[in-house]
Amino acid sequence: MAPQTPATATSDTLMSLQGITLAFGPKVIQKDISFNIKRGSIFAVMGGSGCGKSTVLKSMIGLLRPTAGHYLVDGEDYWTADPAHRQTVSRRFGVLFQSTALWSSLTVGENVALPMQMLTKMDPATVRSQVELKLGLVDMLHAIDQYPSELSGGMKKRAGLARAMALDPDILFFDEPSAGLDPITSARLDDLILNLRDGLGATIVIVSHELPSLFKIADDGIFLDAKTKTPIAHGAPSWLHDHCDEPQVHAFMHRERETESGRTD
Numbered sequence: 001m002a003p004q005t006p007a008t009a010t011s012d013t014l015m016s017l018q019g020i021t022l023a024f025g026p027k028v029i030q031k032d033i034s035f036n037i038k039r040g041s042i043f044a045v046m047g048g049s050g051c052g053k054s055t056v057l058k059s060m061i062g063l064l065r066p067t068a069g070h071y072l073v074d075g076e077d078y079w080t081a082d083p084a085h086r087q088t089v090s091r092r093f094g095v096l097f098q099s100t101a102l103w104s105s106l107t108v109g110e111n112v113a114l115p116m117q118m119l120t121k122m123d124p125a126t127v128r129s130q131v132e133l134k135l136g137l138v139d140m141l142h143a144i145d146q147y148p149s150e151l152s153g154g155m156k157k158r159a160g161l162a163r164a165m166a167l168d169p170d171i172l173f174f175d176e177p178s179a180g181l182d183p184i185t186s187a188r189l190d191d192l193i194l195n196l197r198d199g200l201g202a203t204i205v206i207v208s209h210e211l212p213s214l215f216k217i218a219d220d221g222i223f224l225d226a227k228t229k230t231p232i233a234h235g236a237p238s239w240l241h242d243h244c245d246e247p248q249v250h251a252f253m254h255r256e257r258e259t260e261s262g263r264t265d
């Protein structure tokens with residue numbers, strides 16, 4: 001079966017990539033990227049190592065300008081908008097980097113407070129109560145005075161998540177959130193991500209190759225190919241697993257799911 005083609009943008013489309021090309025200097029990483037992300041959905045960017053998943057995310061959060069195409073957020077072109085508008089849109093983004101990027105010299109609470117102190121005029125008492133609220137959401141209030149070096153991998157991710165939510169973003173970007181976590185911690189993080197979508201109505205873009213997690217949480221997604229430097233499949237991970245016969249996508253979707261469940265067929 002041919003890969004699904006991206007649907008036309010509708011009123012529930014929050015973000016739309018239209019014919020995007022991404023390059024570092026002369027080196028094209030991906031081209032002809034087109035997809036829409038629905039408000040309140042979890043969208044996965046998938047593909048083999050080095051195909052450009054993080055680069056797509058980097059561009060969507062405003063760190064890499066495409067060399068062609070349009071990136072619309074709520075119908076407005078992000079890159080041709082004036083810088084003030086772009087900044088307003090960027091304030092809607094919360095980002096959890098693969099490394100978590102917590103400041104090692106600051107406590108968990110200070111890490112979460114930093115974006116509020118730098119980018120808002122909140123008074124210290126409000127900052128403190130917001131920090132406690134965000135840490136409570138990820139079950140990390142008990143670690144408010146701990147330093148990143150004192151945290152487990154899963155706790156670091158949750159602290160990074162609390163910081164990503166510091167400014168109440170409605171669009172969250174996660175780069176490999178469960179990388180390096182054991183299956184139980186990873187499943188807990190999945191539940192947390194689902195809560196962000198269902199409880200806060202956030203729209204989430206996730207880069208991941210963890211199939212159990214993708215099958216559980218993602219509503220839609222795109223599969224990037226390193227060789228042709230283009231997306232080769234579009235759809236929810238479980239749909240791609242069941243219906244996509246593109247060899248590379250099939251191998252990616254089946255090998256890991258079967259390994260995970262112990263199946264060998």
Ligand SMILES: Nc1ncnc2c1ncn2[C@@H]1O[C@H](COP(=O)(O)OP(=O)(O)OP(=O)(O)O)[C@@H](O)[C@H]1O
Nearest residue numbers: 024027029047048049050051052053054055056207
């Ligand atoms: N700043 C940069 N300058 C030049 N090339 C870069 C830069 N950042 C990434 N690349 C290249 O872009 C390609 C895609 O990298 P990217 O990190 O987006 O892939 P990925 O799919 O996220 O990989 P992985 O799954 O291994 O994390 C790679 O060939 C990488 O070397």
